[in-house]
Amino acid sequence: MMLVAEGSKLGLENYRRGVSEAKRASILRAARDIFLRDGYSRAAVADIARDADVSTATLYKHFSSKEELFAAVVRDAYLVDEYQGIAEDVSAEEIIVAVIMRYLHSQYDRRINALLRIVIAEVPSAPQLGRDMFDNFVTARYRDLSAIVDRLIARGKLKPHDTHYAVRLLGGIVKEYFVWPALFAADKKLPDNAEALVRQVVRDYLTLYGA
Amino acid sequence: MMLVAEGSKLGLENYRRGVSEAKRASILRAARDIFLRDGYSRAAVADIARDADVSTATLYKHFSSKEELFAAVVRDAYLVDEYQGIAEDVSAEEIIVAVIMRYLHSQYDRRINALLRIVIAEVPSAPQLGRDMFDNFVTARYRDLSAIVDRLIARGKLKPHDTHYAVRLLGGIVKEYFVWPALFAADKKLPDNAEALVRQVVRDYLTLYGA
Amino acid sequence: MMLVAEGSKLGLENYRRGVSEAKRASILRAARDIFLRDGYSRAAVADIARDADVSTATLYKHFSSKEELFAAVVRDAYLVDEYQGIAEDVSAEEIIVAVIMRYLHSQYDRRINALLRIVIAEVPSAPQLGRDMFDNFVTARYRDLSAIVDRLIARGKLKPHDTHYAVRLLGGIVKEYFVWPALFAADKKLPDNAEALVRQVVRDYLTLYGA
Amino acid sequence: MMLVAEGSKLGLENYRRGVSEAKRASILRAARDIFLRDGYSRAAVADIARDADVSTATLYKHFSSKEELFAAVVRDAYLVDEYQGIAEDVSAEEIIVAVIMRYLHSQYDRRINALLRIVIAEVPSAPQLGRDMFDNFVTARYRDLSAIVDRLIARGKLKPHDTHYAVRLLGGIVKEYFVWPALFAADKKLPDNAEALVRQVVRDYLTLYGA
DNA sequence: CATGAATGAGTATTCATTCAT
DNA sequence: AATGAATGAATACTCATTCAT
Numbered sequence: 001m002m003l004v005a006e007g008s009k010l011g012l013e014n015y016r017r018g019v020s021e022a023k024r025a026s027i028l029r030a031a032r033d034i035f036l037r038d039g040y041s042r043a044a045v046a047d048i049a050r051d052a053d054v055s056t057a058t059l060y061k062h063f064s065s066k067e068e069l070f071a072a073v074v075r076d077a078y079l080v081d082e083y084q085g086i087a088e089d090v091s092a093e094e095i096i097v098a099v100i101m102r103y104l105h106s107q108y109d110r111r112i113n114a115l116l117r118i119v120i121a122e123v124p125s126a127p128q129l130g131r132d133m134f135d136n137f138v139t140a141r142y143r144d145l146s147a148i149v150d151r152l153i154a155r156g157k158l159k160p161h162d163t164h165y166a167v168r169l170l171g172g173i174v175k176e177y178f179v180w181p182a183l184f185a186a187d188k189k190l191p192d193n194a195e196a197l198v199r200q201v202v203r204d205y206l207t208l209y210g211a
Numbered sequence: 212m213m214l215v216a217e218g219s220k221l222g223l224e225n226y227r228r229g230v231s232e233a234k235r236a237s238i239l240r241a242a243r244d245i246f247l248r249d250g251y252s253r254a255a256v257a258d259i260a261r262d263a264d265v266s267t268a269t270l271y272k273h274f275s276s277k278e279e280l281f282a283a284v285v286r287d288a289y290l291v292d293e294y295q296g297i298a299e300d301v302s303a304e305e306i307i308v309a310v311i312m313r314y315l316h317s318q319y320d321r322r323i324n325a326l327l328r329i330v331i332a333e334v335p336s337a338p339q340l341g342r343d344m345f346d347n348f349v350t351a352r353y354r355d356l357s358a359i360v361d362r363l364i365a366r367g368k369l370k371p372h373d374t375h376y377a378v379r380l381l382g383g384i385v386k387e388y389f390v391w392p393a394l395f396a397a398d399k400k401l402p403d404n405a406e407a408l409v410r411q412v413v414r415d416y417l418t419l420y421g422a
Numbered sequence: 423m424m425l426v427a428e429g430s431k432l433g434l435e436n437y438r439r440g441v442s443e444a445k446r447a448s449i450l451r452a453a454r455d456i457f458l459r460d461g462y463s464r465a466a467v468a469d470i471a472r473d474a475d476v477s478t479a480t481l482y483k484h485f486s487s488k489e490e491l492f493a494a495v496v497r498d499a500y501l502v503d504e505y506q507g508i509a510e511d512v513s514a515e516e517i518i519v520a521v522i523m524r525y526l527h528s529q530y531d532r533r534i535n536a537l538l539r540i541v542i543a544e545v546p547s548a549p550q551l552g553r554d555m556f557d558n559f560v561t562a563r564y565r566d567l568s569a570i571v572d573r574l575i576a577r578g579k580l581k582p583h584d585t586h587y588a589v590r591l592l593g594g595i596v597k598e599y600f601v602w603p604a605l606f607a608a609d610k611k612l613p614d615n616a617e618a619l620v621r622q623v624v625r626d627y628l629t630l631y632g633a
Numbered sequence: 634m635m636l637v638a639e640g641s642k643l644g645l646e647n648y649r650r651g652v653s654e655a656k657r658a659s660i661l662r663a664a665r666d667i668f669l670r671d672g673y674s675r676a677a678v679a680d681i682a683r684d685a686d687v688s689t690a691t692l693y694k695h696f697s698s699k700e701e702l703f704a705a706v707v708r709d710a711y712l713v714d715e716y717q718g719i720a721e722d723v724s725a726e727e728i729i730v731a732v733i734m735r736y737l738h739s740q741y742d743r744r745i746n747a748l749l750r751i752v753i754a755e756v757p758s759a760p761q762l763g764r765d766m767f768d769n770f771v772t773a774r775y776r777d778l779s780a781i782v783d784r785l786i787a788r789g790k791l792k793p794h795d796t797h798y799a800v801r802l803l804g805g806i807v808k809e810y811f812v813w814p815a816l817f818a819a820d821k822k823l824p825d826n827a828e829a830l831v832r833q834v835v836r837d838y839l840t841l842y843g844a
Numbered sequence: 845c846a847t848g849a850a851t852g853a854g855t856a857t858t859c860a861t862t863c864a865t
Numbered sequence: 866a867a868t869g870a871a872t873g874a875a876t877a878c879t880c881a882t883t884c885a886t
Contacts (some may be wrong), residue, residue, distance in 0.1 A: 122333025543754025
């Protein structure tokens with residue numbers, strides 16, 4: 001009898017899948033870097049490929065066009081659950097401050113502001129991308145925040161109120177101080193006094209809507 | 212042969228200056244149209260020249276590079292005094308609502324949102340432009356609004372308060388509803404109920420800071 | 423585990439050879455389809471491999487280059503004896519008409535016109551292919567036709583004459599009506615009245631050379 | 634008074650037109666050479682531009698795509714009146730032989746066979762080009778030849794007959810000997826004995842249709 | 845002063861062929 | 866033996882900017 005290891009085929013496939021996924025990840029990382037540095041139009045596919053240590057042809061095996069590659073970079077940024085593990089057994093003030101600080105750190109550390117810049121620039125030529133990003137980065141976050149606030153109301157920690165509007169009041173001023181400036185200055189860092197200002201904002205909020 | 216009176220050298224010069232200025236204006240108008248339509252990178256200088264009915268060489272006589280041309284387009288958008296002629300002899304609510312509505316109409320009618328999109332996109336490669344735009348379209352407006360609010364305080368119509376913060380509270384939520392969505396969707400129109408919402412925002416403001 | 427009987431080494435080899443030949447045939451068929459559809463330069467080796475359900479590497483095991491693969495496709499088209507089984511116990515007119523109709527149906531049904539187009543295109547870069555095709559599709563056919571005509575002369579059904587020239591007179595006008603147009607229009611079908619025209623041509627021929 | 638020469642503008646325009654037309658001609662000539670040498674797909678626009686001593690951008694100013702450039706090359710080949718100045722006061726034989734020899738020399742000297750090869754190759758992807766070429770190089774020539782034959786009939790030098798068919802009989806065998814081989818061999822020259830064979834063909838023709 | 849033709853560097857994308865497993 | 870991922874060279878086309886007239 002000749003024995004042919006069945007596993008060998010599977011082993012090869014697994015190996016290939018592993019290599020392939022590693023390359024895909026490498027391309028995505030490089031693309032993110034280059035797009036963030038140069039913007040969509042200026043970014044050169046060849047640069048991304050070089051940075052990712054693959055040939056342009058390999059890049060095109062994974063992503064069928066520059067446009068699709070950028071869309072994948074954007075989608076990749078959605079995949080984070082920002083508010084997981086927030087302690088809910090503290091005061092309403094602490095909870096809301098924590099949520100907002102989470103959001104701000106995510107926005108700065110993950111360079112979401114820079115990504116926003118590029119997506120915004122491409123809105124006329126890639127409107128779907130703009131809609132997706134708005135849904136995932138604006139609407140979705142307000143939905144999460146509303147849910148938290150609704151729970152606080154349910155538990156009697158806040159007066160019942162129009163949470164759709166109220167969370168946007170909160171978010172509006174936070175963005176005014178920490179997001180708008182970052183859109184207009186590439187190297188903006190989150191200021192040290194951010195939490196102090198956020199706390200003041202939350203206190204005003206509690207003045208209006210606290211139990 | 213064309214005959215040109217020698218005596219009117221100054222007249223000739225004036226004529227020439229006039230023609231030159233007309234061309235400059237024509238170039239600026241065309242550039243604005245094309246940049247707003249195509250974005251910075253995609254916009255073609257040749258398209259702008261054709262649209263302005265001048266040769267590319269003439270365009271380059273007036274603006275030494277594409278970048279400078281775009282900067283001029285942006286600067287051109289600053290030159291409007293939005294709050295001139297606002298009636299001040301009415302209630303605080305009316306005044307503030309009127310100011311905000313002026314701002315919103317200016318933002319939509321003059322296509323400032325589209326311009327913002329492009330400037331934001333170019334922030335990494337043209338940081339000065341980003342700073343200028345932030346100064347002229349964000350900071351300057353808040354300064355104007357603060358001045359108005361300060362006068363209302365002086366006249367006893369509002370409680371004394373931190374106007375720097377307060378106007379950003381106002382502006383933040385207004386942008387949240389009417390500017391952010393417009394950044395992410397090219398064809399956004401100012402909704403009909405804008406004034407109703409603005410009025411509610413202002414009333415909340417007066418709850419906090421009304422005399 | 424897969425179990426393979428050791429004793430049947432020859433059986434295994436035969437099996438392998440069979441599989442291999444099946445793959446070769448599959449590649450040839452796919453290559454023919456793709457080359458005919460896209461022409462030589464536009465045809466993609468990857469497309470052919472996919473269509474043949476083999477990997478590109480396997481394809482290259484069988485054919486060492488795209489060029490050689492195409493040459494094999496062309497050679498494959500030679501391997502038909504078009505005039506087998508033509509009845510020879512009828513009149514000269516019937517025989518010659520039948521031969522020409524065979525040729526025309528072969529030319530259209532087997533898509534030889536499309537193949538000719540591609541070979542002709544590649545003549546400057548693959549001159550040998552052009553020579554081969556001329557030998558196999560032009561010269562060989564005239565040789566066959568001449569042999570038939572010679573037999574008719576031998577049997578006293580035609581006057582002795584210069585058959586080399588005469589068959590080209592016949593072939594020339596037939597091609598003029600049915601082959602040239604097909605070279606210049608990809609979707610040309612053999613017209614219904616083809617046989618009627620062929621018959622007239624043959625009668626003229628018999629006017630000149632009939633017994 | 635200052636005098637401004639009106640002519641200067643026109644002079645400039647004339648100068649420019651001249652330069653422009655010279656470049657256009659240079660591009661067409663280079664394109665013809667390269668296309669004939671390499672075929673359509675293999676021909677590189679950059680090669681053509683280099684050969685024509687212009688930049689690729691200039692080439693694209695004159696011809697908006699590779700396809701259009703090739704179409705222009707083909708159209709350029711139509712613009713010759715092959716049968717002008719043929720003596721008509723000689724025998725029918727001489728006239729017809731002269732016409733056919735003109736055609737053959739035109740076909741070889743102007744490298745129409747090579748052009749045909751490329752057009753034929755592109756028929757599936759550029760069907761209009763194929764139709765045009767067939768109309769201009771096949772149908773048009775038969776029309777011209779028919780007209781000449783019709784005049785010979787009118788002048789009693791030939792029997793009345795179906796000239797549409799008869800000229801194709803003539804043309805068919807001439808192509809069989811001198812055009813088909815040239816399609817399959819790039820370097821084919823017109824053989825020295827061409828006229829002798831043409832004369833025999835014409836004599837057979839006169840056997841059938843002479844007065 | 846004004847022109848528009850000309851440029852050359854650059855870009856996204858494709859494809860025949862090879863190679864590690 | 867068979868795979869399919871990887872390659873690198875090639876290609877059509879674009880565009881900001883300059884320059885001869």
